[in-house]
Amino acid sequence: MVAGVFESNRDQKGTRKGTEQMKVNSSFDPIDIAISGLRTQGKQMKVISSNIANARTSDAGNGEPYRRLEATFKSDDDLGGVELDKIVTDMSDFLKVLDPGNPMADENGYVAMPNVSLPVEMINMNIATKMYQANVAVLKRYQQILETTLELLR
Amino acid sequence: MSKTENILDLIDAGIKAETLRQKAIANNIANLETPGYRRVDVKFEELLAKCLRSSGEFDLSEVEAQIYRPKQTPVKSNGNDVNLEAEIGQMIKNTLRHKTYIRLLSKKYNQIELAINVK
Numbered sequence: 001m002v003a004g005v006f007e008s009n010r011d012q013k014g015t016r017k018g019t020e021q022m023k024v025n026s027s028f029d030p031i032d033i034a035i036s037g038l039r040t041q042g043k044q045m046k047v048i049s050s051n052i053a054n055a056r057t058s059d060a061g062n063g064e065p066y067r068r069l070e071a072t073f074k075s076d077d078d079l080g081g082v083e084l085d086k087i088v089t090d091m092s093d094f095l096k097v098l099d100p101g102n103p104m105a106d107e108n109g110y111v112a113m114p115n116v117s118l119p120v121e122m123i124n125m126n127i128a129t130k131m132y133q134a135n136v137a138v139l140k141r142y143q144q145i146l147e148t149t150l151e152l153l154r
Numbered sequence: 155m156s157k158t159e160n161i162l163d164l165i166d167a168g169i170k171a172e173t174l175r176q177k178a179i180a181n182n183i184a185n186l187e188t189p190g191y192r193r194v195d196v197k198f199e200e201l202l203a204k205c206l207r208s209s210g211e212f213d214l215s216e217v218e219a220q221i222y223r224p225k226q227t228p229v230k231s232n233g234n235d236v237n238l239e240a241e242i243g244q245m246i247k248n249t250l251r252h253k254t255y256i257r258l259l260s261k262k263y264n265q266i267e268l269a270i271n272v273k
Contacts, residue, residue: 031243031246031247035239035240035243038243039237039239039240042239139243139246143246146250150250150253153254153257153261154257
């Protein structure tokens with residue numbers, strides 16, 4: 001991609017500064033931003049599906065039930081799109097389920113279950129889906145805009 | 155080299171590069187789940203810019219688009235680093251560039267035709 005140069009009065013951190021030359025990508029930038037949205041929402045779906053798949057995993061390999069994961073997002077600079085920051089574990093209390101027949105049950109008959117709440121995961125999944133669709137909509141619309149510009153060249 | 159030839163050659167080189175890039179993207183998408191596959195990309199704009207910057211004559215037909223493996227994208231657990239969304243983005247950009255070149259080419263031909271038909 002050919003990089004265009006334009007005058008900007010902001011530096012890389014987005015704070016206002018004296019005029020200086022900043023390199024930016026040419027008119028394809030919105031595509032990259034929309035694609036970054038698609039990629040992060042895809043990763044978010046991965047995290048949600050892990051949570052849902054492990055909603056009843058009483059042993060995550062370390063003797064403890066599975067701990068819910070949560071993805072956080074960050075944006076690099078002014079127009080850098082979005083990216084996955086990190087995947088953190090939810091440290092809230094485990095769910096206690098009364099199941100005296102379970103071999104993992106304590107003396108009172110309770111079994112610790114993951115701190116995953118299915119309704120919350122479903123809502124998060126809906127949000128992730130809508131975000132994905134919104135980014136696809138931006139992508140499609142921007143493509144249309146460029147096509148109308150190209151019509152001028154006919 | 156005359157100016158007219160130069161523009162046609164530039165567009166020609168651009169179309170060739172975009173065609174090759176389309177092939178590279180198709181190859182990447184086809185190998186979406188191939189273990190150990192690293193995505194390929196096409197280097198052309200950088201080579202062209204280098205040629206344009208250098209003083210003196212150069213032959214555009216010598217500016218060949220090159221296939222290379224960037225090896226910068228994060229690798230998945232099976233050693234593969236292809237991301238479908240990223241490839242689709244590349245493909246959209248590539249298609250738009252390709253269309254632009256084709257339109258420019260037909261515009262140029264129209265111009266030449268106009269010049270021929272002037273009586």
